[in-house]
Amino acid sequence: MAKAANIKTLKIDGRDVSARQNETILEVARENGIFIPTLCTLKGLSNVGACRLCLVEVKGTARLQPACVTRVEEAMEVTTNSERLQGYRRAILELLFTERNHVCAVCVSNGHCELQSLAQKLEITHVHFAYRYPEAEVDASHERFIVDHNRCILCTRCVRVCEEIEGAHTWDVMGRGIDAKVITDLNEPWGSSQTCTGCGKCVHVCPTGALSEKGKSVAEMLKRRQFLPYLTQMREEDRS
Amino acid sequence: MSENGKRTIVIDPVTRIEGHSKITLHLNEQGRVEDARFHVTQFRGFEKFCEGRPFSEMPALMARTCGICPVSHLIASSKACDALLAVRIPPTAEKLRRIFGLAQVLQSHALSFFYLSSPDFLLGLDSDPATRNLIGLAQVKPEIARSGIRLRQFGQQIIERLGGKRIHPAWMVPGGVSAPLSVADRDAILAGIPEVLAIAESTLEWFKGSMEKFREEIASFGNFPTLFLGMVKDDGGLTFYDGKIRVIDAAGNTVENGLDPAAYNDYIGEKVEPWSYLKSTYYKPRGYPDGIYRVGPLARLNLADRCGTPLADQELAEFHELQRTAVLSSFHYHHARLIEILYCVERMQQLLDDPDILNKHVRAFARPNCLEGVGVAEAPRGTLIHHYKIDEQGLIRWVNLIIATGHNGLAMNRSILQVAKHFVRGDRLKEGMLNRVEAVIRAYDPCLSCSTHADGHMMLQVQVVAADGEVVEELRR
Numbered sequence: 001m002a003k004a005a006n007i008k009t010l011k012i013d014g015r016d017v018s019a020r021q022n023e024t025i026l027e028v029a030r031e032n033g034i035f036i037p038t039l040c041t042l043k044g045l046s047n048v049g050a051c052r053l054c055l056v057e058v059k060g061t062a063r064l065q066p067a068c069v070t071r072v073e074e075a076m077e078v079t080t081n082s083e084r085l086q087g088y089r090r091a092i093l094e095l096l097f098t099e100r101n102h103v104c105a106v107c108v109s110n111g112h113c114e115l116q117s118l119a120q121k122l123e124i125t126h127v128h129f130a131y132r133y134p135e136a137e138v139d140a141s142h143e144r145f146i147v148d149h150n151r152c153i154l155c156t157r158c159v160r161v162c163e164e165i166e167g168a169h170t171w172d173v174m175g176r177g178i179d180a181k182v183i184t185d186l187n188e189p190w191g192s193s194q195t196c197t198g199c200g201k202c203v204h205v206c207p208t209g210a211l212s213e214k215g216k217s218v219a220e221m222l223k224r225r226q227f228l229p230y231l232t233q234m235r236e237e238d239r240s
Numbered sequence: 241m242s243e244n245g246k247r248t249i250v251i252d253p254v255t256r257i258e259g260h261s262k263i264t265l266h267l268n269e270q271g272r273v274e275d276a277r278f279h280v281t282q283f284r285g286f287e288k289f290c291e292g293r294p295f296s297e298m299p300a301l302m303a304r305t306c307g308i309c310p311v312s313h314l315i316a317s318s319k320a321c322d323a324l325l326a327v328r329i330p331p332t333a334e335k336l337r338r339i340f341g342l343a344q345v346l347q348s349h350a351l352s353f354f355y356l357s358s359p360d361f362l363l364g365l366d367s368d369p370a371t372r373n374l375i376g377l378a379q380v381k382p383e384i385a386r387s388g389i390r391l392r393q394f395g396q397q398i399i400e401r402l403g404g405k406r407i408h409p410a411w412m413v414p415g416g417v418s419a420p421l422s423v424a425d426r427d428a429i430l431a432g433i434p435e436v437l438a439i440a441e442s443t444l445e446w447f448k449g450s451m452e453k454f455r456e457e458i459a460s461f462g463n464f465p466t467l468f469l470g471m472v473k474d475d476g477g478l479t480f481y482d483g484k485i486r487v488i489d490a491a492g493n494t495v496e497n498g499l500d501p502a503a504y505n506d507y508i509g510e511k512v513e514p515w516s517y518l519k520s521t522y523y524k525p526r527g528y529p530d531g532i533y534r535v536g537p538l539a540r541l542n543l544a545d546r547c548g549t550p551l552a553d554q555e556l557a558e559f560h561e562l563q564r565t566a567v568l569s570s571f572h573y574h575h576a577r578l579i580e581i582l583y584c585v586e587r588m589q590q591l592l593d594d595p596d597i598l599n600k601h602v603r604a605f606a607r608p609n610c611l612e613g614v615g616v617a618e619a620p621r622g623t624l625i626h627h628y629k630i631d632e633q634g635l636i637r638w639v640n641l642i643i644a645t646g647h648n649g650l651a652m653n654r655s656i657l658q659v660a661k662h663f664v665r666g667d668r669l670k671e672g673m674l675n676r677v678e679a680v681i682r683a684y685d686p687c688l689s690c691s692t693h694a695d696g697h698m699m700l701q702v703q704v705v706a707a708d709g710e711v712v713e714e715l716r717r
């Protein structure tokens with residue numbers, strides 16, 4: 001039982017809520033059934049605040065704060081769903097769609113994609129920015145898996161799960177800005193990676209069709225993530 | 241009117257066909273048609289689009305080449321992928337794919353016959369263009385319009401039942417299908433069969449009875465000798481899913497039999513004319529353009545020795561009686577389509593009555609074992625060829641598609657010229673004349689959007705161009 005001093009009380013969207021002191025705004029919101037859209041965060045992995053979808057307004061600060069990495073504070077007043085935030089979130093998603101080639105209709109993850117379902121949830125019907133149509137590569141050199149950079153949103157879940165849970169650190173990010181991409185080892189074909197254990201965790205934490213199992217047809221790539229919280233717990237117990 | 245009196249007529253866009261295209265009729269000094277050209281003007285290189293993609297995505301990707309006959313592409317593409325895997329798919333999967341294909345032929349033929357062409361037959365080729373459509377038809381002959389709607393709906397509902405709502409692209413997959421047929425779905429399809437069978441029969445009766453009225457059209461709608469090409473079963477029976485390629489000549493004599501569809505390149509040549517994106521094919525041994533051949537319903541019935549279902553077999557025998565040689569007029573595509581509808585319904589019943597259709601083993605798993613694969617099927621409009629090459633990783637490196645409308649390209653061109661010469665007079669143009677030019681194209685039911693792999697609706701224009709290049713008449717609806 002936490003000590004009373006460790007309990008914080010705050011307001012989210014006008015509702016009084018209480019939280020443990022180390023919790024993030026996102027965790028507290030979720031405990032209270034308040035929806036904040038997210039893409040890069042995943043329970044069981046560290047948070048990097050990469051996608052910026054979870055931005056919220058905190059009274060008294062001019063800057064928007066990413067809910068996944070911002071800790072609660074006493075008497076904080078958080079707004080999660082203002083018109084301004086809705087506009088930003090849509091813009092972020094639209095930019096993600098224009099940045100690479102997300103052709104949902106023929107994607108292995110069609111119907112099981114976090115990017116797609118979030119866009120549906122936020123009622124995105126049009127993209128108001130010009131598509132870039134980059135020539136992104138597909139690496140199918142691995143025995144069992146495919147990385148399709150056309151569908152990658154650089155959430156870095158693969159990088160984190162590989163380092164933090166599997167301990168292999170096969171994945172990393174190379175390049176900056178628009179040239180950034182996830183790589184295996186020192187930007188070698190996945191199939192010739194020395195460090196990859198072939199565990200497939202990266203495939204299953206990937207929110208889109210960027211990482212998939214070979215031979216899957218359109219809409220057939222279902223991702224299973226139930227394993228993650230258990231694994232995290234086990235690893236932590238090992239360390240202690 | 242130009243100075244020397246030569247003019248050209250352009251029909252653009254041809255209404256009630258799929259895709260975007262244009263017909264140009266060139267007139268001479270006397271106002272008579274001298275030349276006709278069928279242009280397909282839109283282009284989107286689907287072949288290029290697929291390069292670098294994992295082969296396992298191809299069926300769904302290919303289904304997107306065409307909004308009208310996605311199932312045919314699913315079948316040909318899945319078969320090409322089966323060839324890459326080098327597996328034999330489970331027998332039940334094959335039967336389910338067959339039913340899927342038959343449902344597609346049924347609904348596509350119903351669309352072509354009832355929605356697109358029957359207004360011409362029932363309201364007349366010279367009737368008011370404003371009401372010469374399904375809605376106009378529904379006012380005059382509601383029972384025919386209803387029949388068409390019912391048949392099409394029946395086919396579409398089967399596709400939905402098997403493939404999921406809005407053609408779930410994942411149902412047909414390399415190695416088979418992703419889910420077996422449920423008892424409920426089988427029973428629901430079977431329950432609908434008596435009704436659609438009756439519709440198919442009565443429509444045929446009515447159509448055969450009214451053929452007298454179209455003597456002039458039968459005589460001039462692409463009525464000329466060509467070869468015919470398509471797949472038949474090993475026993476010479478009608479097939480849509482698989483078989484060997486047979487070629488016959490205009491006299492009805494077999495030119496080739498038992499050709500391997502995968503070796504199409506040995507006997508089918510491809511040529512792109514500068515005025516069109518449509519890839520026209522020809523039978524190689526006879527060269528270009530003498531190797532002109534036709535595919536699709538007319539060709540299939542000319543080629544088939546039998547259908548293998550009782551009612552369709554009777555109709556086929558009658559069909560073969562139309563002419564002692566092969567049946568040559570493209571007007572009879574309509575007739576052939578109705579017989580095929582009948583066959584589809586009967587054949588589906590046969591397949592669904594087989595208890596093995598409920599077998600749960602419907603998918604074979606394998607990795608690619610061949611770097612090259614060809615898949616061929618008979619689509620509603622004719623022989624459909626998908627040919628892929630992949631690299632060691634299973635990524636597509638090269639794609640070639642030959643689509644029914646491409647096979648018929650040469651014949652369509654020649655048919656337009658024949659009709660135009662017969663019906664069109666440059667000095668006293670009437671809408672009905674140009675409608676006949678369009679009608680002959682509709683007889684082929686060309687799906688232009690997929691033959692050029694372009695994204696388009698039913699559009700085409702007819703342009704009359706004088707000898708000096710001046711456009712004197714333009715029809716665009």
Ligand code: FES
Binds near residue numbers: 038051053066
């Ligand atoms: S979920 Fe917070 S930044 Fe991505």
